[in-house]
Amino acid sequence: MAAAERPTRSDYAAWDEATLRWADVDVYGHVNNARYFELIDTAVNVFLARESGVDIRRLPAIGVVAEVGCRYFREVEYPGSVKLGIRVERLGNSSIIYRVGIFPAADDERPADEAAAEGRFVHVYVDNTDPARPSVPIPAQIRGAVQQLVTR
DSSP: OOTTSOOBGGGOSEEEEEEOOGGGBOTTSSBOHHHHHHHHHHHHHHHHHHHHOSOGGGSSEEEEEEEEEEEESSOOOSSOEEEEEEEEEEEOSSEEEEEEEEEEOOOSSSOTTBOSEEEEEEEEEEETTOTTOOBOOOOHHHHHHHGGGBOO
């Protein structure tokens, strides 16, 4: 998929859902951009915890966010819920690049097949026991869990 293309549901390999809250709406009456980043972060970490079967916070190597960004195509609105599609763009030795699509509940105005937004989320794995936090290889439990998300 080219960077300029708007992602669709078929671009993602795993799914989660989140309910939007009253507190997510900003002074302009739409879901605040900071909430999108919370949704992206939560979707990735919920997937990792569920699929790896371990407490990801207690592994000898943990994923820290090295980069996060978001492309917005249309607003999502409160009240409502969103579907979060997850895929892995790149699985490296010590880093993972995720793409997380944010899809509103189906409505009559726009096809629900197109993402309202897409986040790019980069985890770099670091030594959880060393205060200097040097980068280290991705733990086997994590690599095994995310392998199913790798897309080409």
